[in-house]
Amino acid sequence: MSEPPASGEALLDVDHVTMRFGGLFAVNDLSFSARSRQITAVIGPNGAGKTTLFNCITGFYKPQVGRLTLHHPQGPLLLERLDDHVISRRARVARTFQNIRLFARMSVLENLIVAQHTALMAASAFSLAGLLGLHRYRDAERRAVAKARHWLDRMALTGLADEAAGSLPYGHQRRLEIARAMCTDPLLLCLDEPAAGLNPRESAELNRLLRSIRDQDGIGLLLIEHDMSVVMEISDHVVVLDYGKKIAEGNPAEVKRDPAVIRAYLGEPDDADLPPEPTGSASC
Amino acid sequence: MWRKFDVAALRDAALAGLVAGALALPMLGFRLVDGVTGLTLAGHFDLVAWAVGLVFCGRLLIRLLPPLPALPALPARFGDLRLKAGWLLAGIALILPFLPFADRNLVDKATLVLIYIMLGWGLNIVVGLAGLLDLGFVAFYAVGAYSYALLSQTFGLSFWVCLPLAGLLSAGFGLALGFPVLRLRGDYLAIVTLGFGEIIRVILQNWQEVTGGPNGISGIERPSLFGLSFKAVAPEGQQSFAAFFGIDYSSEQRVIFLYFLILALALATNLFTLRIRRLPVGRAWEALREDEIACRSLGINPTTVKLSAFALGAMFAGFAGSFFATRQGFISPESFTFIESAVILAIVVLGGMGSQIGIVLAALLLVGLPEWFRELQQYRMLAFGGAMVLIMLWKPSGLLSHRAPTIRLGGNP
Numbered sequence: 300m301s302e303p304p305a306s307g308e309a310l311l312d313v314d315h316v317t318m319r320f321g322g323l324f325a326v327n328d329l330s331f332s333a334r335s336r337q338i339t340a341v342i343g344p345n346g347a348g349k350t351t352l353f354n355c356i357t358g359f360y361k362p363q364v365g366r367l368t369l370h371h372p373q374g375p376l377l378l379e380r381l382d383d384h385v386i387s388r389r390a391r392v393a394r395t396f397q398n399i400r401l402f403a404r405m406s407v408l409e410n411l412i413v414a415q416h417t418a419l420m421a422a423s424a425f426s427l428a429g430l431l432g433l434h435r436y437r438d439a440e441r442r443a444v445a446k447a448r449h450w451l452d453r454m455a456l457t458g459l460a461d462e463a464a465g466s467l468p469y470g471h472q473r474r475l476e477i478a479r480a481m482c483t484d485p486l487l488l489c490l491d492e493p494a495a496g497l498n499p500r501e502s503a504e505l506n507r508l509l510r511s512i513r514d515q516d517g518i519g520l521l522l523i524e525h526d527m528s529v530v531m532e533i534s535d536h537v538v539v540l541d542y543g544k545k546i547a548e549g550n551p552a553e554v555k556r557d558p559a560v561i562r563a564y565l566g567e568p569d570d571a572d573l574p575p576e577p578t579g580s581a582s583c
Numbered sequence: 584m585w586r587k588f589d590v591a592a593l594r595d596a597a598l599a600g601l602v603a604g605a606l607a608l609p610m611l612g613f614r615l616v617d618g619v620t621g622l623t624l625a626g627h628f629d630l631v632a633w634a635v636g637l638v639f640c641g642r643l644l645i646r647l648l649p650p651l652p653a654l655p656a657l658p659a660r661f662g663d664l665r666l667k668a669g670w671l672l673a674g675i676a677l678i679l680p681f682l683p684f685a686d687r688n689l690v691d692k693a694t695l696v697l698i699y700i701m702l703g704w705g706l707n708i709v710v711g712l713a714g715l716l717d718l719g720f721v722a723f724y725a726v727g728a729y730s731y732a733l734l735s736q737t738f739g740l741s742f743w744v745c746l747p748l749a750g751l752l753s754a755g756f757g758l759a760l761g762f763p764v765l766r767l768r769g770d771y772l773a774i775v776t777l778g779f780g781e782i783i784r785v786i787l788q789n790w791q792e793v794t795g796g797p798n799g800i801s802g803i804e805r806p807s808l809f810g811l812s813f814k815a816v817a818p819e820g821q822q823s824f825a826a827f828f829g830i831d832y833s834s835e836q837r838v839i840f841l842y843f844l845i846l847a848l849a850l851a852t853n854l855f856t857l858r859i860r861r862l863p864v865g866r867a868w869e870a871l872r873e874d875e876i877a878c879r880s881l882g883i884n885p886t887t888v889k890l891s892a893f894a895l896g897a898m899f900a901g902f903a904g905s906f907f908a909t910r911q912g913f914i915s916p917e918s919f920t921f922i923e924s925a926v927i928l929a930i931v932v933l934g935g936m937g938s939q940i941g942i943v944l945a946a947l948l949l950v951g952l953p954e955w956f957r958e959l960q961q962y963r964m965l966a967f968g969g970a971m972v973l974i975m976l977w978k979p980s981g982l983l984s985h986r987a988p989t990i991r992l993g994g995n996p
Contacts, residue, residue, distance in 0.1 A: 357880060387882035394880050402873035405866075406988035413870045417882045419863040430858055440990075448992065460992040483881055 309370055310335040310487055310519040311356070311392075316365030318351050318543075325351040326362065327543035333487065333536075335519040338509060340530045342523070342554075343540035344563055349523040350397060352540070353489050356521070357394045358383035371486065388417050393485035395476045397492050397523075403465025407456060407475055410464050411447035412440075414482035419443055450478040454508070470501040474508070481512065488512065490522040494529045502526060506533050531555065539563065586647050596643040603638035607631045645976065665983070669940050676846055680839045687835055692954045694842045694910065698903055699950045701849040703930040703942040704856055705899030710928065711937035712856075712865065713892035714872025716773040719760070719780025720927050723753045723897035725787060725919035727904020732800040732914055733793070742806035746905050753901025754894040756783075761893035765886055768875075780924055787916040799915025805837065806844065806909050813837035841910050848906060852899045853939055859895075861989045868892050869937075926950070933974060935981025944982050 311333040318326040326348040333339040341349050354360040356367055358381055367378040369390045376390045386392050402410050412419070422439030451457040454474040459467060464475060473493060480488055493509070494502050510533055513520055524530045530537065530551065537554040539547040541563040547554050554560055586592075611630040615622050676697075680690050702724060709717045730749035734740050740748075764775050787794045794800065805813060811824040813836055824840075825832035859865040867888045870878050875885055908914050930949055934941030953967055974982070 359876070359879075383879045384882050384884045387880055396877070396880075400874045400877040400880075402870045402877065404873060404986055405869055406990075408990060408992055409866060409869075409988055412990060413866050413878075413883070414881045416863050416867055416870075423863055430855075430862065436862075444990070444992070451992075457992070461988055463986075479881070 308335050309333075311370070311521070312366070312368040313352075313356075314366040314368070316352070316355060316362045316367060318348070318355055318360055318362045324543045326355065326540075329365075329540070329543070329545050331538045331545060331548060333519050333521050335486070336513060336517050337535040338513055338520045338522065338533050339536045339538065340522050340524055340534035340551075341538050341540060342525070342527075342530055346542075347540040347563075348543040349540055350491060351543075353394065353491055353521075353523060355379070356489060357392060358386040369487065387483055387485075391484060391486040392489065393480035393483045393487070394489040395473075395480050395491055395493060397495065399469075399472050399476055401464040401472055401476060401479070404463055406461050407451070407464050407467070408444070408447055408460040410475060410479050411450060411482045412443055414479045415443045415446065417483075446482060447478075450481055453511070454478045470497055473497065473501075473505075477508070477512075481516070485518060487519045487521060490520065490524075492523055492525060494524055494526040497526075499528075502529060505529065509533055585649060588647055592643060592646040595646055596639050599642035600635045600639035604631060604635040607634035665940055665987075672940070672943060673850065680842055687838055690835075690838050690842050692951065694838075694845055695954065696946055696951045697842070697845040697849050698907060699927065699930060700943055700946045701845065701852050701903045701906075702900060702927045703934065703946055704849065704852045704939065705896050705903065706927050706931050707896075707934075707937065707939070707942060708856060708859075708868070708899070709892050709896035710931050712860065712872065713868040713889065715889060715892060716769060717776045717893075717896070718773045718921075718924055718928065719776035719778070719783075720896070720900060721919045721921070721923040722760075722780040722783035723756055723900035724904040724907070724923070725783055725916075726753045726756045726897075727901030728908040728914045728919070729787060729794060729800070729904075730901065731905035731908045732803045735804045736800065736802075742804065742905070742909050746902060749905040750898040750901040753904065754898040757893040757895075757897025758890055760897075761890040765889055777921070777924075780919075780921060784916050784919050787919070794916075797915060797917075799913060799917075800908075801913040803908050803912045803914065805912065806841075808840060813840055841906075845903075845906050845910075848902055852902075855899075856939060864888070864891055866989060929971070933971075933981055935978075935984035937986060938981065938983040941981055941983035 309332045313329055313331050313333075316326055316329045317324065329348075329352065331339075341352060343349055351360065355362045356378060358378060362379055365379070369376045369378055369392065371390060378386055378390055378392070381390060402413060405413070419436075419439055423436040447460075448457070451460055454477070456467075456471060456475060456478065459471065464472065467475065473496075477488075477490065477493065480490075490509075494505055497505060506529060509520060509522070512518065522530075522534075532551075534551055537547075537549065537551050538545060539554055539557070539560050541559075546559045546563055547557040549557070608631055611634060612626060612628055614625050614627055616625045676693075679685055679693055702720070705723075706717065706720045709715050709720070727749040730752045731742065731745045734745045734748060735742070760776065760779050764772055767775060788797055790796070807813065807821065808824060811827050812821045813824050823832065824836055856865075860869075867878065867883050868891075870881075870883065871885060871888050871892075878885055878888070907918070911918075926949060930942055930945045933949065934943070934945035948970065949967070952970075978984070
């Protein structure tokens with residue numbers, strides 16, 4: 300397995316991507332880059348096109364216009380030309396979902412083993428070696444369990460390994476979904492609102508975890524988030540969307556001050572001629 | 584504790600009664616009577632009233648009775664228990680024909696139950712593991728049966744050569760069905776598979792030159808055991824089983840041989856499923872049942888996963904079909920109607936989707952019991968329906984719906 304690219308190199312280039320549903324421009328001529336060993340946050344009000352962007356990157360939607368280039372160590376790959384399951388396998392882009400999509404009736408450990416399907420399938424020669432109980436497959440399975448174990452330890456889920464994934468508390472399910480995505484050995488991890496529904500303590504825990512993934516595993520993270528405490532604290536780079544268009548980009552401090560961002564989040568005064576209110580908008 | 588009697592309960596019961604009345608009126612209410620002057624229509628409205636009354640009271644009772652006591656919680660070591668129960672059942676199955684009370688009738692019925700167990704285990708791959716609702720499973724059973732019958736009659740191939748060929752052909756048909764329905768799920772998939780099952784049956788019924796149409800195919804070759812025939816007089820160049828072992832010929836020898844044959848086939852199916860559940864393909868099936876989108880995001884190709892489930896499930900149906908053909912010696916499209924698919928599906932659902940031993944219990948219940956109570960004649964179907972209603976009330980997720988993980992931290996289960 301090849302090493303992830305060095306720090307700060309462009310990992311994903313989004314070039315003039317447009318995704319239309321009928322007359323609605325969910326993502327409109329959007330360009331930005333995400334770098335490796337960095338956390339790039341995509342924020343924006345509801346309906347700004349954040350999840351649509353994720354679905355384009357992970358192949359669930361095919362954008363009508365534009366290019367998505369992933370800089371794989373073995374050469375760039377154009378994601379818009381790959382099928383969703385190929386994107387995970389070849390381009391090594393993993394994702395989590397806004398509404399958690401675990402294999403609810405399977406155990407926690409099984410969820411992590413399924414994530415290593417590609418490697419196990421190759422080792423088991425499409426299950427034939429496994430059917431005959433050959434060593435080759437048993438070794439591969441042992442390695443898969445070891446990797447799952449590593450992520451269980453990091454997510455503090457080891458004690459729950461044999462429980463059904465659907466029976467875990469919400470915060471644990473979020474962590475398990477991240478662990479499952481990490482078990483695919485991604486170069487780029489896309490997290491769709493990882494902090495949604497977490498309490499402040501769990502949210503702080505998540506920040507620590509995402510930082511450790513960035514620093515220890517050296518991969519790029521792309522996250523959609525509404526929780527500004529998460530975004531402002533951990534992101535290295537923030538892209539702000541509104542109505543599918545990029546309205547601002549920069550480091551968290553810059554974005555926070557940007558008037559366009561403040562307008563998008565708090566709205567404009569009805570009559571633009573009126574002088575701005577003396578109080579209010581400055582407090583955000 | 585009885586529950587409160589109120590208007591809602593009464594209305595609920597009245598509604599159930601109304602439905603029962605609507606069903607009973609055409610089925611019980613009118614009867615054609617063969618009289619001197621020809622056929623006349625006679626009313627049996629008293630029967631309708633009985634049906635309505637029974638359903639009304641039954642529904643009211645269900646509403647008012649305290650909830651059925653839950654089964655005692657399964658012990659933590661249930662996995663072990665289930666394994667022991669499995670070995671016990673397999674042991675009983677092995678010695679069944681030699682038990683003192685076993686007669687030809689019993690072995691015949693056990694063979695029939697085993698065919699359905701095998702079909703249930705085959706369908707379990709598709710429905711229970713991969714979560715693809717298949718209402719046309721009997722089509723693959725038919726393909727297996729006709730494959731054997733036609734291969735053996737046209738080319739004179741033996742059962743043992745035809746068995747894998749029939750399995751392959753059925754798997755091929757499974758793929759053929761799988762391709763067009765890849766995008767469908769749930770109810771839509773069920774309807775297409777239902778149609779596929781009917782297409783196969785209609786083809787068998789109408790392709791007179793090849794399948795013999797409604798007359799079917801008769802005189803299908805019986806299987807031999809390593810070249811030993813089970814006929815009274817062995818054909819040219821063969822030795823008969825009785826002569827080889829120096830025992831008297833009895834027609835029961837063949838019945839017992841067939842019983843062990845289907846037992847071996849069924850156990851092979853079971854072993855295969857138990858094994859493949861712990862392999863990447865099997866886990867991918869279950870993951871696909873749980874969430875297809877998540878599967879795709881993890882690099883699992885849903886196309887190959889679904890097709891492998893369809894093909895492997897169909898293959899086992901094909902084996903069972905070959906066995907059916909060789910056991911009956913005669914097949915016709917009538918044996919492969921929709922009701923067969925429904926019974927097999929009922930076995931899988933009732934057993935608790937995905938549970939191997941649950942399927943054995945359900946097959947005993949759904950196929951074994953009605954065979955036993957043949958004396959009850961038409962009322963056995965009534966009992967069958969009643970039993971289904973009771974089970975759905977009591978255990979809506981199937982007899983054994985507990986799922987054990989296929990792998991545990993620190994050692995396999």
